[in-house]
Amino acid sequence: MVDHISCNGKKIILIGTAHVSRQSAKLVEDTIHEQTPDKVCVELCATSLASLKDADRWRNMDIVKVIKEKKALLLFINLLLASFQKKMADKFGIKPGQEMINAINAAEKINARIVPSDREIQITLSRVWRGMGLWEKLKLMFSLVFSFGASDDINEEDIEKMKQEDILQTLLADVKKTHPIIEKTLINERDQFLAEKIRSAPGEKIVAVVGAAHAPGIKKYLAGNEKIDLDELNIIPPAGKTGKILKWAIPAAIFLLFAAGFLMEGKSAGTDMIWIWIAANGIFAGIGAALALAHPLTIASSIIAAPLTSLNPMIAAGWVSGLVEAFSRKPKVKDLEAIPEDIVSIKGFWRNNVTRILLVVIFTNLGSTIGTMTAVPLMLKMIN
Known part of the structure; x- marks a missing residue:
């Protein structure tokens, strides 16, 4: 799908693509060679563009830093999305994001500057995450995990149909029906971001390569010709008040429960309550680590840490076990x-020492x- 748009005295050639389509990849290459634009805008953020051009990017990842910065879950989601895309691409003999690779190569051949025009993926995922409740987050994770098998049933005709959807939309089709935040953040906000980056790109002729799901929205915002505040779209909303309150209220309630046990039922009952807390948290955390095939020291650390970290709003058991796993089995x-x-x-995922740390x-x-x-x-139940 190719659209020719006039905006602010510029000629914009907008190409809507499927991210794992041979036809889309060829269309991008042919269009850039024919149009010889001044700039080529791509639906990639600066980080993704650098990663796509650097085949050895994984070597530079510091998994310990990821855990300490509390980004393990976001990295895991990124890897699941990459997994889905790569499985489909391998199935049809094309590299993930081949149309973007073609755009970069074609632009370099004609000396056109490449403009990364998408919002940083970490900001997008953070905005989605902050806009969801606990139940919605759990559903999101299950949707992503179960996507592992989804690509096995997709044929090449389905790939062409995916031109009408963002790849994240495809994965989250069931979740987004009941949670507008996904549609708003993944599609609508990025339509605005992409449109503004394309409109403000220097040059008289611009080729923009985007997923077809974004093309209608981008055309709408370009036609509106109203400046879009990119800084506002880059803001990560603060954690909700409910989450902040629960973060401290739950540990406080547990301590009050311990106190009530001692005062109302005596020393024996209060002590039993403490042991219940230690056993339940330790055992289930240990089971979680064991399911991730963690090192024995990691499993032991999760059992010891969980009863304490569950009462400390500033630290999580998974961060402790993840660091222990990283040092026990250094990637x-x-x-x-x-x-x-x-x-x-x-x-x-379980075999690789890096991804197993995320699972831990x-x-x-x-x-x-x-x-x-x-x-x-x-x-x-112990308080009558």
Whole structure:
């Protein structure tokens, strides 16, 4: 799909593509060679563009830094999305994002400047995450995990139909029906961002390569000719008040529950409540780490840490176990290099030392949460 648009005295050639389509990749290359634009705008953020051009980008990843900066979950989601796209691309013999690769190569051949025009993926995912409740977040994770098998049933005709959807939309089709934040953040906001970056790109003739799902929105905002505030679209909303309150209220309520046990039922009951708390949190966190095939030291650390971290709003059991796993099985260069291939299969996620660390963080935190939900009702039963 190619549209010719006039905007602010510029000629914009907008190409709507499917991200794993041979036809789209060829269309992009042919159009750039025919039009010889001054600039080529691509639906990539600056980080993604650098990663696409750097085949060894995984070697530079610091997994310990990722855990300390609390970005393990975002990285995991990124890898799941990359896995889905790569599985489909491998199935049809085309590299993920081949149309973007073609755009970059074609632009370099005619000495046209490449303009990364998308919002940073971390900002987009953070805005989605901050706009969702706990239940919505759980549904989002399940949707992404179950997407592992989704690509096995997709044929080449379906790939062409995907020109009408963003790849994130495809993965989150069921979730987005009931959660407008996904449609708003993944599509509408990025339509605005892309439109403004394309409109403000210097040059008289511009070729813009975007996913077809964004083309209608971009055309609408370009036609409106109203300046869009990119700074506002880059703001990561603060955590919701409810989350902040619960972050401190739950530990406070647990301490009050302990106190009530001692005061109302005596020392023996209060002590039993503490042991219930320790056992439930420790056991379930340990099970979570074990399911991620963590190192024995990591499993032990999750069992010890979970009862304490569940009462500390500033730290999570998964961060402790993730760091222990990172130091117990320090990822090697071969693990970093193998990430693109290992993320294609579930087995690969567990086999690779880097991705297994992410699983340890997520599963330990999930186990600790289940432990808390199990312990509280048992403790309440002890207070008559």
